[in-house]
Amino acid sequence: MKATSTGRLWFLRTxxxxxxxxSVYIAWYTVSSGRPRDFWKxxxxxxxxxxTAIPGEFEDQQGKQVxxxxxxxxxxVATFVFKDCNISxxxxxxxxxxxxxxxxxxxxxxxxxxxxFDDHRGKAAELQAFLNKYRIEGAHWRVLTADAKxxxxxxxxxxxQYKKQQDGxxxxxxxxxxxxxxxxxxxxxxxxxxxxxxxxxxxxIKSAL
Amino acid sequence: MIRRHKTTFxxxxxxxxxxxxxxxxxxxxxxxxxxxxxxLISYSTLSEFCGWTGDKKPGETDWQYRxxxxxxxxxxxxxxxxxxxxxxxxxLGAILGLFWLGGAFKEEEA
Numbered sequence: 001m002k003a004t005s006t007g008r009l010w011f012l013r014t015x016x017x018x019x020x021x022x023s024v025y026i027a028w029y030t031v032s033s034g035r036p037r038d039f040w041k042x043x044x045x046x047x048x049x050x051x052t053a054i055p056g057e058f059e060d061q062q063g064k065q066v067x068x069x070x071x072x073x074x075x076x077v078a079t080f081v082f083k084d085c086n087i088s089x090x091x092x093x094x095x096x097x098x099x100x101x102x103x104x105x106x107x108x109x110x111x112x113x114x115x116x117f118d119d120h121r122g123k124a125a126e127l128q129a130f131l132n133k134y135r136i137e138g139a140h141w142r143v144l145t146a147d148a149k150x151x152x153x154x155x156x157x158x159x160x161q162y163k164k165q166q167d168g169x170x171x172x173x174x175x176x177x178x179x180x181x182x183x184x185x186x187x188x189x190x191x192x193x194x195x196x197x198x199x200x201x202x203x204x205i206k207s208a209l
Numbered sequence: 210m211i212r213r214h215k216t217t218f219x220x221x222x223x224x225x226x227x228x229x230x231x232x233x234x235x236x237x238x239x240x241x242x243x244x245x246x247x248x249l250i251s252y253s254t255l256s257e258f259c260g261w262t263g264d265k266k267p268g269e270t271d272w273q274y275r276x277x278x279x280x281x282x283x284x285x286x287x288x289x290x291x292x293x294x295x296x297x298x299x300x301l302g303a304i305l306g307l308f309w310l311g312g313a314f315k316e317e318e319a
């Protein structure tokens with residue numbers, strides 16, 4: 001009887017130590033990569049850590065059907081925009097243009113993926129006009145659109161908020177977000193918000209690749 | 210059994226508490242780090258932060274939104290309370306440790 005009680009006691013003690021160790025590991029995991037990482041969400045949803053593993057069919061500004069795994073082997077800088085947003089999206093595009101200008105070598109082994117929050121399938125010319133508006137050229141710029149469900153899934157993976165309200169004119173609200181992935185598709189850095197220090201923005205992307 | 214092995218059960222409860230709290234440590238760590246660097250946190254761009262659930266996502270039902278909010282708040286409370294106890298315990302431990310080193314807990318000689 002006493003042996004059983006002692007056994008239970010040791011089981012509880014061991015369990016306590018294991019739980020403590022697991023807690024320390026989880027806490028370390030969430031802060032260890034220079035960005036907040038949600039342990040449970042990433043472990044339960046590994047796509048969060050690998051952009052090229054995210055499923056879905058997308059259409060680019062030339063009307064081509066692409067999948068994200070097609071971009072494996074290239075460094076990826078991804079962001080999300082509303083095509084007609086005139087609030088933060090021009091800032092996002094300017095930031096990416098600045099990075100492109102500062103890193104001329106990026107176009108050879110990298111690609112900018114600009115996802116639209118809205119569904120613009122079948123309107124390739126509008127997506128091309130979006131790039132033209134920012135005087136952007138080059139095959140390393142891809143504006144990708146998809147059906148609402150695919151976009152929602154993608155936004156959920158990165159925990160993005162987006163909303164379009166019609167209040168006399170359209171009002172666009174969304175998370176300003178950049179994801180940087182290496183050639184294997186692994187997300188190395190996530191950035192939220194607009195960085196006012198542009199050289200820091202460029203350095204953060206460069207150091208992640 | 211619990212009365213006789215209070216320490217074991219206290220540590221077990223603390224460990225369970227720590228398990229619920231661990232995932233929220235990042236919110237405090239990055240907020241403190243940003244503040245220490247003089248950077249501002251843009252709360253409006255964070256989708257979920259320390260119990261704040263943000264807006265309803267497109268297509269999210271009321272039930273899903275409330276559940277997400279409740280879950281976020283639960284884990285935020287777990288983290289805040291655990292870290293408070295941890296910091297408070299550390300300070301208390303340090304003070305009592307100093308007393309102990311100074312001999313305050315030794316039996317006075319007759």
